[in-house]
Amino acid sequence: MSRRYRTTRRAFVGGAAASLALARPSFAQASANVVVIGGGFGGASCARALKWLAPKLQVTLLEPNKTFTACPFSNDVIGGFRAIEAQRFGYDKIAAAGITVAAQAATGVDVQGRTVTLADGSSLRYDRLVLSPGIDLRFDALPGYDEAAVEVMPHAWKAGEQTLLLRRQLEAMDDGGLVVMSVPANPYRCPPGPYERACLIAYYLKAKKPRSKLIVLDAKDAFSKQRLFQNAWTELYPGMIEWVSLSQGGKVTSVDPSTKTFVTEFGKHTAQVANVIPPQKAGRIAALAGAADASGWCAIDPVTFESKTAPNVHVIGDACIAGGMPKSAFSANAQAKACAAAVATLLAGGAPAAPKLINTCYSLAAPDYGFSVAGVYQPKNGLLADVEGAGGTSPVDAPREFRAREAVYAQSWFDTITAEVFG
Amino acid sequence: MKFLSMVLLIAAVGASAAPACAASLPPTGAASCSGCHGASAAAVPRITGRDAGEILTLIAAFRDGSRPATVMGRIAKGYSDDELRPIAAWLAGQK
Numbered sequence: 052m053s054r055r056y057r058t059t060r061r062a063f064v065g066g067a068a069a070s071l072a073l074a075r076p077s078f079a080q081a082s083a084n085v086v087v088i089g090g091g092f093g094g095a096s097c098a099r100a101l102k103w104l105a106p107k108l109q110v111t112l113l114e115p116n117k118t119f120t121a122c123p124f125s126n127d128v129i130g131g132f133r134a135i136e137a138q139r140f141g142y143d144k145i146a147a148a149g150i151t152v153a154a155q156a157a158t159g160v161d162v163q164g165r166t167v168t169l170a171d172g173s174s175l176r177y178d179r180l181v182l183s184p185g186i187d188l189r190f191d192a193l194p195g196y197d198e199a200a201v202e203v204m205p206h207a208w209k210a211g212e213q214t215l216l217l218r219r220q221l222e223a224m225d226d227g228g229l230v231v232m233s234v235p236a237n238p239y240r241c242p243p244g245p246y247e248r249a250c251l252i253a254y255y256l257k258a259k260k261p262r263s264k265l266i267v268l269d270a271k272d273a274f275s276k277q278r279l280f281q282n283a284w285t286e287l288y289p290g291m292i293e294w295v296s297l298s299q300g301g302k303v304t305s306v307d308p309s310t311k312t313f314v315t316e317f318g319k320h321t322a323q324v325a326n327v328i329p330p331q332k333a334g335r336i337a338a339l340a341g342a343a344d345a346s347g348w349c350a351i352d353p354v355t356f357e358s359k360t361a362p363n364v365h366v367i368g369d370a371c372i373a374g375g376m377p378k379s380a381f382s383a384n385a386q387a388k389a390c391a392a393a394v395a396t397l398l399a400g401g402a403p404a405a406p407k408l409i410n411t412c413y414s415l416a417a418p419d420y421g422f423s424v425a426g427v428y429q430p431k432n433g434l435l436a437d438v439e440g441a442g443g444t445s446p447v448d449a450p451r452e453f454r455a456r457e458a459v460y461a462q463s464w465f466d467t468i469t470a471e472v473f474g
Numbered sequence: 475m476k477f478l479s480m481v482l483l484i485a486a487v488g489a490s491a492a493p494a495c496a497a498s499l500p501p502t503g504a505a506s507c508s509g510c511h512g513a514s515a516a517a518v519p520r521i522t523g524r525d526a527g528e529i530l531t532l533i534a535a536f537r538d539g540s541r542p543a544t545v546m547g548r549i550a551k552g553y554s555d556d557e558l559r560p561i562a563a564w565l566a567g568q569k
Contacts, residue, residue: 100505104499381509384509385505385506385509388500388505388506388508389505392499392500392505395499396499404499404502405502406502406503406505407502407503407506407552407553407557408503408506409503409506409507409509409549409552411509411510411545411549423544423545425545425548425549426552427549427551427552427553438552440551440552441548441549441550441551441552441553442548442549442551442552443548445544453544456544457544457545459517460510460517460518460544460545462517463510463516463517463518464509464510464516464518466512466516467508467509467510467511467512467516467518468509468510468512470512470513471508471509471512
């Protein structure tokens with residue numbers, strides 16, 4: 052922990068004591084502490100939005116990693132046409148915006164005492180806590196897949212070393228080898244991500260190892276942007292990708308890392324390169340704070356993103372169940388800004404307005420072949436529901452120029468959102 | 475009487491919140507725009523600081539399909555004119 056951070060934290064404790072003595076909402080806001088856990092698209096966006104909306108708030112961002120590695124576009128790294136460095140972002144600009152960035156993990160939350168415990172044993176008091184911890188892998192959900200297995204059968208569902216490991220395995224594979232991917236049931240991070248990955252692995256194989264094949268074992272019978280992906284597979288990679296749906300026996304019941312074997316109800320598949328995208332849940336701190344339910348995810352109020360089970364705790368991004376909104380970086384960023392507005396309003400003694408949110412999610416089937424799904428959402432019956440008549444996917448029958456333009460827009464989106472969050 | 479109490483309550487909340495907020499809260503639905511429309515020289519154009527009337531005209535054209543789009547047609551259909559007017563005015567006032 053830096054000296055600057057220690058000093059700031061002492062100042063926080065003083066601020067908290069002062070806020071207790073002053074009943075007026077404006078003063079409560081002026082000295083209030085908001086702690087944000089998780090420095091990804093959700094947490095970093097929320098910290099910045101809070102400081103921008105209410106500059107007098109004391110905002111602390113807790114994130115143990117010094118560098119963030121983005122998941123969107125990490126499939127390009129696996130496909131071999133993007134450097135991992137293009138995925139990495141630091142927190143200097145966030146600190147420069149007046150946010151205390153603490154490179155520490157949160158190890159516990161006392162919801163009654165409104166205190167977060169840190170890895171070094173110290174603690175931080177908060178008036179409002181925002182959780183944006185992303186996902187954890189469920190090692191209890193797929194027999195054979197444990198923390199050691201990820202080094203042999205990478206998930207690559209948290210970008211970084213895992214992304215590079217899967218890439219290296221593809222590079223080391225012989226032409227004519229078999230790649231097998233497994234895809235979990237809903238919900239999980241990035242609904243179309245596995246199918247984009249299938250495309251971009253096939254893009255690499257087609258160019259460098261054209262006798263190879265890719266099998267996608269799926270625990271579902273339908274998936275996001277399905278017709279667009281399947282048309283792209285036929286058009287770009289004929290005969291290379293085999294998708295095995297749930298009803299065809301695609302659900303993986305166990306894996307054997309010693310032989311890189313996937314076991315399904317219908318048989319076994321032994322791969323040269325094995326990519327297991329396992330079942331997931333909200334990041335660990337959500338359960339420790341009492342914000343995750345039996346499903347492993349966090350139920351939230353659709354207006355404020357406040358947890359339905361942990362008072363004064365708000366959950367955004369992949370960790371929450373946000374009705375119709377998928378677990379995407381765009382969703383996390385949009386939710387972060389709405390949550391920041393709600394938290395600032397609540398701390399000022401006001402009543403937050405119902406938000407209206409957008410999600411846009413691009414997928415690439417090749418470097419110059421993109422398509423998207425979009426949605427508009429608002430609170431309805433206690434959930435974030437699709438606004439009827441809006442949203443939907445790119446047209447199925449669009450010309451290649453349209454796909455090329457969406458690929459350009461995809462890159463533009465990534466540049467813009469990472470500049471807003473980290474730049 | 476009840477209506478008057480509500481008005482007073484809203485006025486009180488507004489007054490207490492105002493001094494602590496440097497920026498006014500964006501109107502409902504405006505905050506998501508910056509997910510794509512940023513300040514950089516990206517392919518998707520910047521919209522902050524543009525004329526509010528121009529923004530409204532463009533969104534109306536995306537919504538009725540008279541202006542071709544990849545994504546904006548699908549998003550514009552989720553907003554009513556009443557929702558769009560404050561959003562356009564707020565975007566126009568941003569740097």
